Amino acid sequence: MRTSISDAAKLRALIDAEAHRAGFDAVAVTTPDAIPLAPARLAQFVADGFHGSMDWIAETLQRRGEPAALWPQVRSIIVLAMNYGPDHDPRGVLAKRERGAISVYAQNRDYHEVMKGRLKEIAGKLVARAGGDVKVFVDTAPVMEKPLAEAAGLGWQGKHTNLVSREHGSWLFLGTIFTTAELVPDRTEIDHCGSCRACLDACPTDAFPAPYRLDARRCISYLTIENKGPIPHEFREKIGNRIYGCDDCLAACPWNKFAKPAS
Template structure:
């Protein structure tokens, strides 16, 4: 009797193994068919240190004003809290590598630097659509439940991608791949199916600190730790209020995000440029002129950045960033464009006009401008006049 039971158990185990192998092969084939460069699988319990690390990040206040990170803390730190039935997590990587070092534009103060990932279509839309295609076909094949996530859900994609073997979290806290460097978009498929798991990737940073040294604002208090309060990507994208005067000169001409720590990574020598046309930079977003961007009102902003992630921050926050770049340019020809924005409906824009003009105009000319403008205004605009030393 025991022999019969053992044989039956062995048959069931072999059947389950073959099912795992077939479903794993199927999801990898689907990933390749949808154009993903990497596809690896991990378990739902593969990031046990995530709660502790996330807790320390939040306790230090390094999430800045991103309160949603604290609000979703429990779900973010543990995939099973997000979805109790998940067993396997499939991680996908899509290469968006640039054709050249994106830091070259930083030497062109009359141009505006937009982060590589935002120079064409919004990657959320591209990846989400492809993941839904995979999920539909996988669910039909496996008879299992699935959920797909791309960045906006409370999922710690980088630790999961590391656990799945796609890459490792470098000292700049971003994912690094031995085959694609720092330029990977990530997406995930959660499923109740039991799949074959891949091995985690080891950390290959060694003694290198190129990414840490490259940061213009010293946003890394230590290796593997990021303080968003000092990060240019956070300041130009997520931060809604006036940007602290300490950081404005350091931002340079970066008007949406920052690629410095990513571009500095030596592993990028193995990276290829993106093959997906929707992720290749639009010609008009490679080196847009600051003078042109300053002319964008809300309708033209929305039209110009249609389909781009830049559109998400809104015109006023965007122009705030462009005015900082204008102030850093040293280009006096931008004075008139800046002055035209002095009557802008947005106090965020008017306030940054003051800072830009203070840097671009001769002192006596700026004082005359100030004397005509010093009226009661919103507090943040008054604060800018005080900062300029004329209120």
């Protein structure tokens, strides 16, 4: 669906206003062809066996790397971020052996439900104004949210492979709105990690074989959430009192000092 420059500007203003009204902390736009390098990186991740037992990643490789393969009608992708930063360092509970440590993201309402409802509201306003069609996704389809967020300029994928924002650090939920409207894309963010290794050195199980590469089979989040079998003996002591997920690499990121705690 082609839109004039003036109409595109008005649509963008609408999207920004509705996104912030709905409680999102950042919103940006990219195109479905903006992540040409992501498919090869994901294919290598699978070829190395780093996905562990998450077979659905291998089964959806093509659609993950090519948004248009998921929905051929898509012309623009709106990426939205919601800050969930804690008001304290979550690693403090690791010293309290009588307590179980639960990842920050899982301590409140299910973010899928919270975000999807709000994304639908924004998408509805977009369709009412511009017509066309939309689809919304919150970690519920083979969409590579982090590369798309980087392409849209919301941040960059750090050495821990998660998105890092100069304004919000590493604590961000991501959602996308695929639309048939042709919107002006934002400028891609550059990498600001520099020589920092804080996230890599913080990992208790050495799950990063190299910067920007994750071996999920060694990741505590994978081992305590996605893994359905027994936890290998070599990781049991290192897991400590973590019973659901791990935030160590996220919490170690120095960009978090600029983030405000989530409301």
